[in-house]
Amino acid sequence: MKLLHRIKREFSGYNLLESLRRLRDRKPIQCSLYVTDQCNLDCSYCTEYDNSVPHPPLVDLETWIRKIRELGTMRIALVGGEPLLHPDIVEIVAFCRKLGFATSLTTNGFLLTESLVRDLEMAGLQVMQISVDRMTPSAATKKSFKTILPKLALFENSPISLHITGVLCADTLPESRQVLETGLQRGIPTEVRLVHADPENRFRVERGQREELERFLLEMIAAKRRGAKVHTNEAILDYQLRLLRDEPLDWTCMAGYKLFFVSAKGMFWECSMVHSNKHILEITPEDLLANYRKKECQAGCGVYCAVSTSLIVDRPRSIIGQEILSRAKRIPRMLRKSAVLANGGVGSGKG
Numbered sequence: 316m317k318l319l320h321r322i323k324r325e326f327s328g329y330n331l332l333e334s335l336r337r338l339r340d341r342k343p344i345q346c347s348l349y350v351t352d353q354c355n356l357d358c359s360y361c362t363e364y365d366n367s368v369p370h371p372p373l374v375d376l377e378t379w380i381r382k383i384r385e386l387g388t389m390r391i392a393l394v395g396g397e398p399l400l401h402p403d404i405v406e407i408v409a410f411c412r413k414l415g416f417a418t419s420l421t422t423n424g425f426l427l428t429e430s431l432v433r434d435l436e437m438a439g440l441q442v443m444q445i446s447v448d449r450m451t452p453s454a455a456t457k458k459s460f461k462t463i464l465p466k467l468a469l470f471e472n473s474p475i476s477l478h479i480t481g482v483l484c485a486d487t488l489p490e491s492r493q494v495l496e497t498g499l500q501r502g503i504p505t506e507v508r509l510v511h512a513d514p515e516n517r518f519r520v521e522r523g524q525r526e527e528l529e530r531f532l533l534e535m536i537a538a539k540r541r542g543a544k545v546h547t548n549e550a551i552l553d554y555q556l557r558l559l560r561d562e563p564l565d566w567t568c569m570a571g572y573k574l575f576f577v578s579a580k581g582m583f584w585e586c587s588m589v590h591s592n593k594h595i596l597e598i599t600p601e602d603l604l605a606n607y608r609k610k611e612c613q614a615g616c617g618v619y620c621a622v623s624t625s626l627i628v629d630r631p632r633s634i635i636g637q638e639i640l641s642r643a644k645r646i647p648r649m650l651r652k653s654a655v656l657a658n659g660g661v662g663s664g665k666g
Contacts, residue, residue, distance in 0.1 A: 337573065338627075341604055342389075343389075343572065343575060343603060345388065345392060345573075346390070346391050346574065346575055346576065346577060347391075347394050347575075347576045347577070347587070348379065348391055348392070349363075350376060350393050350394070351370045351371070351395045351397070351398060351579055352365040352366075352579045353368065353397065353400050354395060354396045354397040354400070354423075355400060355425060355426065356397070356425070356457045356458060363396065365396075368579060370400070370401050373406060373407065376403075376407055377410050379595050380410060381414065382595055386598065387600070390416060391416040391418055392419045392620075393407060393408065393411070393420040394420075397426065398421065399420075399422050400426070405431075405438050408438040409438040412438065412439035417442075418442070419444065420435070420440055420442070420443050421443075421444040421446060422443065422444070423447070423458050424446075424447070424462075424463035424466055425463060427463070427466045432469045432473065436474055436475055441474075441475065441476060442476045442477075443475050443476070443478075444477075444479075445463065446480050447479060447494060448481055448486075448494075449481075449486070449494065451490065455484075455487075455520050456482070456486065456487065460481075460493075460497060464497075467501060467503070477504075478498075478505065479494070479503055479504070479506075479546070480505075480506055481495070481505075481506070481508070482507070482509075483508060483509050483523070483532075484509075484521065484523050485520065485521035486521070488528065488531065491531060495507055495538075498544075499538070499543050499545075502544065503544065504544040504546035505544065506545055508555065509532075511616075511617020512615070525559050525560075529556060532552055532555055532559070535552055536549060536553070539552070539641050540641065540644075541644065548634055548637070548638050549634075549637055549638070550623070550626050550637070551619055554626070555619075558615060563614070566626060566629060567607070567609050568608070568609060568610045568612075568613050568621065569606075569621065569625040569628055569629075570589065570606065570621040571584075571586070571589070571603065571605075572604060572605075572606040572607040573607075573625070574620065574621060581594050582594060582595070583595045583598050583602075586618045586621045589612060
């Protein structure tokens with residue numbers, strides 16, 4: 316991939332600059348659409364799969380996607396379950412792109428093949444998030460980074476922007492640093508997030524020692540400030556520290572307004588934890604705007620996409636400015652790497 320293209324990618328800001336267009340209006344930034352409830356794995360902490368529920372038909376998904384677009388939504392995130400289980404996933408991506416959505420997909424990566432990646436590229440997929448937990452599987456989670464490491468080669472020179480996201484808890488903590496370092500060493504934006512509670516505010520796995528979790532988050536903050544490709548913004552890293560320290564943060568939740576979720580049955584959800592009995596086809600712009608308020612469930616919220624969007628809309632200058640600065644710090648490293656490659660791979664051996 317050419318140097319100028321790599322630099323442009325650093326500032327394309329799929330989760331950052333696209334948001335600027337929706338900071339001043341009343342239209343939503345993103346919808347997360349569950350294209351299926353089914354999953355090929357069974358991780359003990361997960362609350363978001365049900366293999367007894369059939370895949371929604373493509374015609375239904377297209378109807379819901381069209382409605383989501385009519386509401387003014389700019390981005391759509393295809394989630395599950397495991398989205399790659401849906402037999403029409405390529406067609407779903409292509410339909411989203413045809414309607415003008417910026418489109419991402421979250422997967423555990425186990426079902427990725429070369430032909431599928433090429434098909435998703437042709438369909439126009441822009442961003443893929445691979446969710447991993449540990450380097451090796453455990454009783455709590457099967458999402459092993461080592462299992463899917465060979466699949467990363469499928470994205471070399473791919474137009475799909477790839478990033479890695481892990482879960483931070485007592486079970487994963489011993490290998491979380493290795494997960495982070497493995498992704499960063501390969502030049503892939505990577506982050507590890509604190510595990511969040513289920514809809515009943517219970518943790519399905521042991522959260523871990525606060526001091527150890529805090530130390531790891533501080534290490535991610537330091538790495539990001541050095542210019543490492545830590546995927547999340549610093550405001551969310553700081554927010555997770557506040558969760559550990561029980562330090563309140565004054566913010567207004569935008570879930571159900573600037574971002575919302577649609578279930579695999581077409582139901583409108585404020586977020587992955589707060590559901591409703593209203594179908595997406597019934598939702599009006601006024602319904603969305605009514606969700607622009609502080610909510611009782613904000614305290615301790617672990618739906619980080621909702622928190623991140625809320626904070627960016629609330630304080631765009633500081634958060635976006637900080638993120639642009641951290642990305643700018645990556646450019647000297649990219650220039651050095653480009654120079655080494657131009658010299659036939661002979662360099663100083665530093666970073």
